[in-house]
Amino acid sequence: MASEPLFSRRNPWFVISVSLTAALVLLVAALGMILLPYAQKDIKFAGIWDAICSAAGVPTARSASAPIEPGFKTSDVVLTSGMLSHPPAESIGRGATIALQCAICHGPSGVSQAQSPNLAGQYASVVFKQLQDFKSGARVNAVMTPFAVKLSDQDMKDVAAYYAYLPRLPGYHPASDQPQPRIVINGAPLRGIAPCGSCHGRIDNKTGSPWLEGQSAVYIRTQLEMFARGDRRNDISQQMRNVARAMTPEEIQQAADYYASQSPTGIHTTMR
Amino acid sequence: MLSNKRLVLAHFLLAFVLFGVALLLGAWQMYIRSPLHPWLSNPELYYRSLTAHGTVMGYAFPTLIAMGFGYAISQLALKQPLVGPRWAWASFFLVAGGAVVAMIPVSLGWASVLYTFYPPLIANPLFYIGVVLLVVGSWIWVALMSINLRVWKRANPGVPVPLAMFANVAGSYLWGWTAIGAALEVLLQILPVALGFKHTIDAGLSRVFFSWTLHAIVYFWLMPTYIAYYTIVPRAIGGKLYSDTMARISFILFLVVAMPIGIHHVFADPEVGAGFKFIHSAFTALVALPTLLTVFTICASVEIAGRLRGGKGIFGWLKVLPWQNPIMLAVAFSFVMLGFGGAGGLINMSYQLDTTIHNTQWITGHFHLIFGGAIVIMYFAIAYDLWPHLTGRALTDLRLMRAQLWLWFIGMIVTTFPWHWVGILGMPRRMAFFDYTSPELQPEAISVIVSAFGGFILVISGFMFLAVLARGMMTPRTQAGEYRFSVAVHPPVRVPVALNSHGLWVGLMIALTLTNYAFPIFDLAVRKDTSVPAVYVGAR
Incomplete structure (x- = not known):
């Protein structure tokens, strides 16, 4: 032996097992690679190699025709x-200078008095992406667009770095102990x-998702409604549009009220 | 002849302790997403538990059983002391350490990516490093099994390799080769991203790599069970193995055809061509062959035992079988679950039928029935059979053992049958909660409740099993006698070299991996436009 x-x-x-295996591979490959493609009547092949x-x-x-482009600008930011x-x-310092022009709406310390988003302590990637989208036209806003088109890439990174650096201010949140609405804690499977x-x-x-605690309820509701109507379209792969379209007006209001009532200092972010 | 009892015992003890913990997690998951419990406010807890359950049950538990059983077989079947016991201990500590390293980030919520990794989800690097340590540890075992066989062959030229060792080494080679897929995925795709060197990942390629591991790993889990069917069951019930040759052919067939079939796990993925999906589907059908051979051979062996006990007629031999013997009970339950699970598997491997149950609870039901049911119940049998030889103390409580096996069987059926059913109704898997108040889901509620009770039964049975082993540690010392494997009706005197060595079959396994995987992997690897941003879990 x-x-x-x-x-x-x-x-x-040896001879039988190798030949059997080889024959099996060839047979199965012929079936899967040639016979079955041709069995699909709705697909036309230029030849056997094509199949x-x-x-x-x-x-x-x-x-042969060009792919159909959407009639609006989509976000091209890769985060x-x-x-x-x-x-x-230095980037934070430069950002502080540039951000002087933002203060009128977003507040001198990044906390808004004008139903605009509070930016103090917002993630840099969030501010950066939105500025990019305003500049490219993927997100349109009569006030923000003129500011954003003047900013260079580095300006946007600086502004984002500055706001991310600012401490989150608690503000005044009298109703922060209200129960979480179901749409917030569970969604709607x-x-x-x-x-x-x-x-x-x-x-x-x-990445790219802002924290929402303490933001203006009017702002959150308006954005959700715009996502639902398709007036705002700079969310990647329609993630927010798909959510907002499926929400009821009551749920939108609940979510907006809930987040507005929360304090941003207690945000749970798992940092590595 | 079991000179390294502590080594084997360490593997089994760690395996069963981990199993007990993961079993509790599994039952908690069933309860938490059933209508018996209000919705979790933090679904992350569910995925954390699911990751721990899967990682322990899928990687740590069966690997430790296969390793411990392998060391026992190597000593008992070859009747020679284990070669490389220090390496064996080193590999044990690598596996144990790997399991701990992987479980730390999981328990902290830094790695809730499930045991199948699911890129572009990216967990804390420690999770993957732990899994890699576990696999590297098990590769030492693969090498040791091969070396032990080689040493024995050199000392026994021309003698047929004992069946248990032949199968054991086949299983180890299968694992050695199949684990490479996941290793490539982790080392080339995931770890660079988890460690922060890259921020994009080719999720499609990663999934193809994982499918390389994901199906053959099932046959690695299955190996100890099949070895027990062939080499423990006939002896334990007082019969003989019907055919030694048939057994060898089954094991080499597993080695060859368990590998090139994994793409049936990515039927719904667009990155793999339909032609390759068909090829893998066809080869998956082939893997039924060694299982059917096994069912035939073992039924014949059991019939021999029945006839030796005086059973007459077509079915008379069934009645006289030693049903009070836990091993008899275990193998019967295992076959019933293997039958149902295998039938369900035929749906999964078919490209068209799979679409109806893809990603539903049917799949969860299927692999719990096969692995948790048919396979794990034989792990219990192996432990019951080996324990007296490992501890030098008899397991006397046969009633408790029988009750435990009955409960495991009933629990697994009660758990998995409703799972299959709600899967057909379209219930998705991997969900932390379901809205049972919705008219669309209401019909599924009762099945889910039944299934959760099945899970509770399994917990009871699992802890009865641990109790049997624990009580076995307290009985007075006895001599267990010499350990014997089953003897074939015609014990092998001369075996063709092809059935006495693994080279040819390992060669065919690698060749089929190349024919069935090389192009899909190459195609995705050279394309530049297949990467997506990583999604870090539990971190920003």
């Missing part, structure tokens, strides 16, 4: 986690709505 060669043409086990490439998963453009997380001190906190903090933070 020990002297029998294993990998030899004289060993029937094989299609079955193998090589991407091909099935239509990766941690991309703006450690700004140099059957309508595809995740809990707000799975992206906006409390449960988890996803």
Whole structure:
């Protein structure tokens, strides 16, 4: 037994098992790569090689015409986690200077008196992305757009770094102990709505999602309504539009009131 | 002949302690998302528990069982002291340490990505490092099994390798090769992102790598169970193994065809071509072959035992089987669950039928029935069978053992049958809560409650099992006698070299991996436009 060669043409086990395996691979490949593609009547192939490439998963453009572009500008900002997380001190300093022009709406200390978002302590990636979208036209606002078009990429990073550096101010939150509405803590699974906190903090933070605690209820409600109507479209892959469209007006109001009543100092963010 | 009892015992003890913890988590998950409990206000807790449950039950528990059982087989079947006991201990501590390192970030909520990783979700790097340590530890075991067999072969030229060791080494090679897929995924794709060197990940390629591991790992889990079917059951019930050759063919078939089939786990993924999905589907069908061979051989072996006990007629042998013997009971339950689970598996492997149950609770039901049911119940049997030889103390409480096995069987059926059913109704898996007040989900509520009670039964049974082993530690010392594996009706005298070595089959396994995986991996690896931003879990 020990002297029998294993990998030899004289060993029937070797010959039969290798031939059977090879035959099986060829048969199954012929079925899957040639016969089955042709069995699909709605797909036309230029030739057998085309069919094989299609079955193998090589991407091909099935239509000669150009892809249909949407009639509006979409966001082209690519955010990766941690991309703006450690700004140099000069950047914060420059940002403070640029941010003087923001103070009239967003407050001298980044806390708004004007139903505009509070930016003090907001994540840098959030401020940066929104400024980029205002500049590119993916998000349109009569007040913000003229400011944003003048800013360079570095200006935006500086402003974002400055606001991220400011401490979150608690403000006045008399109703912060009200119970959490169900739409906030659980979302609505059957309508595809995740809990707000799975992206906006409390449960988890996803890159590009702002924290919402203490923001103006009017602002939050307006944005949700704009997402729902499709008037605001700079959310990546329609994440917020899909959520907002499925929310009822009462739920939008509940979520807005709830977040407005919370203090931003107690935001739970799991930092590594 | 078991000179390294502590080594084997350490593996089994750690495995069963981890199993007990993960079992509790599993039952908590069933309860928490059933109508018996209001919705969790923080679904992250659910995913944290789910990650821990999956990581322990999928990686740590079966790997430790396979390793411990493998060391026992190597000594008992080859009748030689274990070669490399220090390496074996080192690998044990690597596996144990890896499990701890992985569980720290999971318990802190930094790694709620489930045991299947799900890129672009990215957890704390410690989670992946822990899993890698666990796998590296188990690779030492793979090497040790191979070395032990080689040492024995050199000392025993021309003698057939004992079946238990032949199968054990086949299982270790299968694991060695199949774990490479997940290792490539973690080392090349996930860890650079988790450590912050990159912020984008090719999720499609990662999933294809994982599918390389994900199906064959099931057969690695299955190996100790199949080894027990062939080499423990016939002896334990007083029969003989029907065919040694058939057993060897089953194990080498597992080695060859368990590997090139994993893409049936990504049927719904657009990044893999339909042709490759068909090829993997076809090979998945082939993997039924060694299981059918096994069912046939073991039923024949059990019939031999029945006839030896004086059973007559077509079914008379069934009645006289030693049903009071826990091993008999375990194998019967295991086969019933394997039958149902296998039938469900035929749906999963079919490209078209799979679409109806894709990502539903059907899948959860399926792999719990196969793994938690058919496989784990035989892990219990292995422990019951080996324990007296490991501890030098008899397990005397046969009634408790039988009750435990009955409860595990009943619990698993009560858990998984409603799961399959709600899956057909369309209930998705991996959800922390369901709105049972909705008219769309209301019909599923009762099934989910029943299923949760099944989970509670499993907890009771699991702890009865631990109690049997714990009580076995307290009985007076006895001589367990020599450990014996089953003897075949025709014990092998001369075995063809192909059935006495693994080289040919490992070669075919690698060749089929290349034919079935090389192109999908290469295609995704060279494309520049397949990366997506990573989504960090539990961190900003």
